[in-house]
Amino acid sequence: MNKVPLEITILGLSITSSWGNGHATTFRGIVKELHRAGHRVTFLERDVPWYASNRDLVNPDFCKVILYQDLNELKNEYEDLVRSADMVIVGSYVPEGVPVGTWVCDEAEGVTAFYDIDTPVTLAKLQRNDYEYLSPELIPMYDLYLSFTGGPTLKLLEEQYGSPCARALYCSVEPALYYPERVEITDDLGYLGTYSDDRQPPLERLLFDAAKGWSEGKFVVAGPQYPDSIVWPANVRHIHHLPPAEHRKFYNSQRYTLNITRADMIRAGYSPSVRLFEAAACGVPIISDYWDGLESVFELGKEILISASGEETLAYLKDIDDVERQAIGERARQKILKKHTAAHRAQELIDYLYEVKGTLMNR
Template structure:
């Protein structure tokens, strides 16, 4: 027996543009797999100039994408869709996110969820009284809080902030799009990520200083918004933007790639980044900074290398054991493909939404548990 597919509305930061954000690639992989399970998805995105100038997916084939210019237009045009949807998901960093969330909670008859791709950053903002896209008052009104961070943070969301159901929903990787490429190795160590002031000291310690001390090795930092006054060593190549379609080739051209985590996420722990999953899926062995819970994602020294300082990075890059790199890469790719693909996350998301629906409207939810004959080849049995 299969349950009826869901009509889902997602209000997220961006689906159309991956420029300067990690939200788009996360949404693309997740929603593509969710659509493959038979669900119907409407994605509503605020039309803003910085994404309009860099749209690399203006017409996704797996869902309906609609842009809106402002909050009044969103409310006037899409109230019916939000009201009738089985589930409505609001993402972190949505412009005017508090007003959007209040409107969704007033309007939606189905389950509502907040999808936090930035949970530790969000909680740090709330502690500082910053309600850019979420307020403490909104949290109990969402039927589920879907968090990029697991571990103790989930209890904090429920016990302190009153969420009725905080559930982990880590990022994931599109296993079809992210796979090893047969390209020459261009760099000994790469890093892909938008500039962030709190990540920069770690990037300095784990990549720039190793580059200064090892002028014979090759490095690259890819991503936008880096200040013009950064003193890049001569052996560090700079790429302003690498489109998602080119990520597999970028990672495959790296002997090792670096994972650097934002300070709030290090403090919270249990916050793996999408870049970690994508790099591992492409067969690039990862050197990462250290935070609680990373061992629940990849086993240190077997599937990932942890480094606290410059010396640790240089030790890895100059390791005479030529087979270590390949062993770590293969083990990490196997682990990611068995536990952290978009298909895994889509199944988890569906389960969380159905759980919220059953809590909110038992009679309506039970009516959905009827045989559904129109089953596509890509649909999978529920876990």
């Protein structure tokens, strides 16, 4: 990573609370690595009640966190932080994201970036004229569009929406937090994820149907916001919320883990989720639905298993011996350590910053 210390200001959904969102763990990993490399990061987070009552990282030692109440306070109190930074990043789903982003682009003297942790969802919202945190007019104002989705979406962002520079910045994992450990295997297959309408049908198809077809099997689902109307099979446990500190043990206590992808991300392709990287870093073999570009992350059949039905899921659970099961998990772990850690993402971020700076200087 570049040796010159940089000042980086991030306005993100949350870094203090992982409750019901995947943003906090993503920001924590990257910011830790930026700090380790000598860069100074300030994280500005809107103080909202649902995160205030569920904070699991109040005072991180790797960045300065500022909680602000509203847009007026942000503009009046923290203008200097935005103006003086070498880079200012605004994340997706930041409250009042359009006026926040417009203000940042107007005031910042360094590189400005939009970090879209929800790219396919964002693009679907734009097509519906839903400008909750980003608008078509704002995209060209950012110097850099950092996207959780790669592949053809990057070309779309540049050619259709006018981004000067769209680059993939996938989610990642911290190897110090996610690794294999000896714990009791309590479940044959587990799934970790917040409830969503579009993920529920594949969850029922890939996990519920498998559970119904194997009464001796043990299954677990962890995540909040599942409706009371869901009928859980008798051999499927539900854990209402699992804080990040317990994720590693959760993965390691499974023979296999299940990955399910949001519908918008399947349509876009090239959108690996953080759960993929976390489970793989633990050496737990993954059974996943398929989307375009998955083979650019893992080798299908060797590093990850693909299922489209409960029957296919059951075949993996019952027919693969322990030696091959563990080998699949280890091959995926090695791939993650080689390409998809938070340190890799932090370096990519700094590389993009200098790429954009070079472009701006040559205009």
